[in-house]
Amino acid sequence: MTPLQTALAVLLAPLASAVLIALFLRTKGTLASFVSVAAATLIAAGGLWLAFGGARFNASLEWFRIGSFSIELGIKFDDLAALMLSIVGVVGLCVHVFSLGYMHDDTAKARFFGGLSIFMFSMIGIVMADNLFMMFIFWELVGFSSYFLINHWYHKQSAADASKKAFIVNRVGDVGFVLGIILCYWRNGTVNLNELGASHDLVYSRIIPLLLFCGAVGKSAQLPLQVWLPDAMEGPTPVSALIHAATMVAAGIYMLCRIEVLMVPPAAMVIAWVGALTAFYSALCAVTQRDIKKVLAYSTLSQLGYMVAAFGLGSVGASMFHLTTHAFFKALLFLGSGSVIIGCHHEQDIFRMGGLRSRMPVTFWTFTVAVAAISGLPFLAGFFSKDAILVLAYGNNKAVFAVLALTAILTAFYMLRLWKIVFLGKARSDSAGHAHESGISITAPLVLLAVLSAVGGYTVIYHGAFDAVFSHIPEAEGSTHWVVLLTSLVVLGVGAGTSLAFYSTDGNDALESRHPSVFGFLCTLKASFDGAYDYYVEKVQQRLAMALNFIDLVVLSGVIVRGLAGAVEMFGFGVRALHTGRINHYVYWFLGGVVILWAFAAGVL
C-alpha cells in the first residue's frame, strides 16, 4: 500500500465505523464497540507505520471551484503531522480499549462508540489537513463530536448544559478563527499551508495570527474562554481522557504550530502571555477542587497554557514535545481516575476515597508514575519537556519564566494533594472500602501509557522519525542549564513537600479548614469568569434578544407582513364594492371603457 492509500485508510476507517454503527448497529452495543476498537487499531497501526516508515508526502484534490476561488482537500504529511497522528493513534487506541471495560454496562454503548469514531475521523482530518479551510471544516466537526460525547448521559441536566456550553464557547473562538482565515486568504491569496510556507512575500500583519489564535483560545481553552473545559467533565471518563486531555484540546496547539510561518513578534508576545496567565490561573483554581476529574481538568488547562506559552516564546519544538508527553501522562491520569471511579462504584469526590493503594495496586502504581511525570520528577517524560520550556522562557522572557516556575510549584502541589488524598490513608467511605481492581481491558492501557510516560521524554526512542520537530527543542548550555535545572528541582521539592506535609488524609480539606479566607479567595477566583459570563448573558444579551424579538414580532411580522396582507384586503374590499349586481352600473363601466378608447384613438390620451 502506498503511503497515500494508507493515509486515506487511516482517515476513512473511523468514518466507516461511525456510519456502520449509526446505520446498522444502534442496538447492538457490543458489536459496535468491537467495530470501533477495530477502527482505532487500524488507525494506530497505520499511523505508526506511516510515521516510523518515513513516508512524508503531500497530496491534494480540488473539491469545488467558484470562479477563481477553489477549496481543496489535501493531506500534508510531514514530521509534525506524523507525530500528531502517532499520538492520536496510540492514545486513541488506549482509550478505546479502556472504554470496552468502562462502558461495559452502559445502555447506550453503540452511540458512545459511534461518537468516538466520529471524533477520531474529525481529529485525523485536522491532523492531515493541508489548508486552513479544510482544517476549519474538521475543526467544527471535532467541536460537534465533543458536544455529542459530553452529552452522552443527556437526561442529566448538568450534562446537557455542559455540552451546550462547550459548543457555544468553542464557537465564540471560531468566529475569530474564521475571520483570521478570511483575512489570510485576502492578504496572502492562499490558505494552503505549503504555499504559505514557501511564499517569500507574506504580508506582515499583527491581526491575522491573533485572529487565528482566537480559534486556539476557544478550542484549547485559554483565558478567557477556558470556562467550558471543567464543565466538560460531565461526559464519561474515556471522553475526558481522549478529547479533553490528549487530543482535541491539543488541536489548538497543533494549529498554532501549523501557522507558525504567519507569526510576528508582537502577536507571539501576546500569545506567550495568554498562555502563561492561563497556566497560573488554572493552577490556582485546581487547588480547591473536590472532584477528581475537575482537578485533572484544571491541570489540563494549566499544561495547555504551558504549551501555548512555549509556542509564543518561539519554539514549535518545545511546544510539541510537551504536547506529546502531556498526552501520555494526562491520558494516563484520566484513565487512572476512571479506574478509581469505577472501582469505587462511580464515586468522584476525593474526600470519600482513600486507602486505595493496597486495594488497586496497578492503578496506584501507574497513577504514581503519571503524577511524578507531571510534577517534573527527573528522568521521567514530563521533566524533559517542562525543562525545555523553562529553558526557553529563561532565555527569552524572564517574567514569563517566573510565572511558569510558580505554576510548576502549584502543579506539584495540587497533584501530590490529589495523589495523597485518593490513595493513601484509610478508606473514608464504604465504596472505597470495597474497591477492587477492574479487568484487563482497563488495566492494560494504564500500563502501556505508564511506560510511555516514563520513557517518552527520551527522544532517541523515536528513531529520528520526528526530527523536523524535535530537533528544535531548546537545549540549555552553560549557566542557563544549571539555573533551570536547579529551579525545576527546587520547584518540585517545595511543591511536593509542602503538599504532602500540609494535607492530611482525615477527610477534610486542610486548606479549607485552616485557612478559610485563602480557600474562599481561590473559590471566587474560579467562579469569577462564570459569573462574568452569566452577567453578560443575562443583562446584555438577553435584553438585546428581547429587543430583537420585539422587532421581529411587532415590526416584521405585524406591521410589514400582516400590514401588507391588510392592505391587500382593503384593496379587495374596495374592488368588491364595485360589484353591485345591477346592470345599469355595469353599463356605465362599459361606457367608461369606450370613452377611454375614443380618447386614445383621437390622440387626446
Add this chain to the structure above:
Amino acid sequence: MTPSLEAYVMLSAALFVIGFLGVLVRKNTLVIYMCLELMLVAATLALVAFSRFNGTEDGDVFVFFILTVAAAEVAVGLAIIVALFRVRQTVQVDQLDSLKH
C-alpha cells in the same frame, strides 16, 4: 340636393346616443331592451347611408344580417326575461341584483 353623408351619420349617431342613454337610465328591463333595438336600428341607418354614397350594395346586404340577428336576439332575450320573471316576479333592474357581492 340630397343631404350630405355627414347629416345621415350624425343622425345615426344621435339615435345611437339616445338609445344608449335609455339603457343607462331606465329601470325596466323591457324598456332597456327596446332601447337596445333602437341602437341597432341607428347602426343600420348608418350602414345604408354609407352604401348609398359609396355606390355598392354591401351595406344593404349587411343590414339583412343585422335584422336577422336582431330578431333572434329579441326572441332569446325575451324568453330569458320571461323565465326570470317567473322566478323573481319582477323585471325592475334594481331588484335583480343577486350577483351582488
Add this chain to the structure above:
Amino acid sequence: MEHFAFTCLSVFSLACAIGVVLSKNAINGAMCLLLCLAGIAGLFVQLHAYLLAFVLVLVYAGAVVALFLFIVMLLDMQGGRAWKFRGFNAVAGMIAAVLLVTGLNLLAVRGRLGAGPPLGHSAGSSLKLYSYQLFTTYLLPVQVMGFLLLISMLGVIVLSRRVTPKEDDK
C-alpha cells in the same frame, strides 16, 4: 325638397326615440319605438333602399315590436315607475350623454366624410343585386345565420319550459 323630407323624418325619428327613453309606461314606449321605426323606414326610402325599408317595417316593426308588446302585456306590470329626473342617476346620465355626443362628433368631424357625389339611380336597390351578393360573396354568413336562427329557436324552447318546483327548492 329632399332636404325638407329629410329634416321632417329625422326630427320625427328623434322625437320618437326620446319618447321611448322618457315614457312612463312600457306600452307607450313600445308604441314610440314603432313610430320611430316608421320614420327610419322613410329615411331608407329616401336613400333609395326600398326593399330594405319594406323589410324593416315587416320584420322589425311587425314582428319584433309586436313580440315586445306581447311580452309586456304578458308580464302584467303594475304601471312601471317613471324615471325621475333626480339624484345621482340623472347627473351621471347627463355626463354620459355629453361624453357620447362629444365622442361621436369628434369622430365624425375628424373623419373625412365629404359629401360624395350621389349617384343618380343608386346601384343597389334591386332584389336581383342583393340576392346575387347573398349567394356568392356572403354565402357563408347566410349559412351561419341559418344556424343562428336554429339555435335561438332551440334556446327559446328550452328557456320557456315550465320549471317543475322541487320539494327542497325555496
